[in-house]
Amino acid sequence: MTAGIRRLDKLMPPNPVRLLLVFAPAMMLAMVLLCAAGTKTPAHQFCDDGDKAASVGRYDEAISFYNKAIKADAGLSRAYLNRGIAYDNLDKFDLALKDFDKALELCPPNDKFRQEFYYNRGMCLHRLGRFNDAIKDYDAAIKLQKDASFHFMRGKSHRSAGSPGKAVSDFDIAASKAEGDDRAMSLFHRGLAYRDLGRNDKALDDFTLAIANFEQGYDGKDSMQLKGSKHNLPAAYWERGHLYEKLGKKELAAKDLKKADEFHYRPDIEHRLPVPVAH
Secondary structure (H helix, E strand, C coil): CCCCCCCCEECCCCCCCCCCCCCCCCCCCCCCCCCCCCCCHHHHHHHHHHHHHHHCCCHHHHHHHHHHHHHHHCCCHHHHHHHHHHHHHHCHHHHHHHHHHHHHHHHCCCCCCHHHHHHHHHHHHHHHHCCHHHHHHHHHHHHCCCHHHHHHHHHHHHHHCCHHHHHHHHHHHHHCCHHHHHHHHHHHHHHHHHHHHHHHHHHHHHHHHHHHHCCCCCCCCCHHHHHHHHHHHHHHHHHHHHHHHCCCCHHHHHHHHCCCCCCCCCCCCCCCCCCCCCC
């Protein structure tokens, strides 16, 4: 369970397949699989080819295949959604949003994966700084499915829109449903929201719990190559360190900030991971 766009690829089992990407500040993108059963049409084959190209980071090539899919079948929502994800990976957010709008327009009202379309568009709107619009899409997604990642991202949008109290409520739900690194991300962001509210004791507790969850299974090696959500571990140290500093706990602050520096963490540099492709 990670916050990210879900790709509609190939055949989909009854329950969405989740790919771990990140509950990340940079809004990483996770994916789902979906396609019509039976013999593949040319449009679906072009989509498959696009997915293969995207899976190895060849997003321009993927877009070319999705263009061919749309030319072959202008009503194929999967092609618009996956092309939007490719545009998102290229930081072409306006183009991505147009494709997500079209994908949602083509998605039947009774489609069992309609919540994923709202979620995808919400992610893009968040990245464009349209937080209140993003919240509306997350509301629609949550109405259709009580998904932890939907609550997590709505929490991020609430916090960005200046409503940390509402953010805490969403992070509560996300944390209660998640495990491991995903739970750590929920706790970390709930800590940020508590800090915004001036509830520093709660913030410290959440940062400490987040660090403990991030560190589970981490052997201390390859600090520059933290995988998945663990790349937020140094951010948790950095935030807790500065909160300790604010509270006058200089020794604890120095210890945490030193730990963050060991990871070469720089808060002004956004950490963004590419979107993986589900199979």
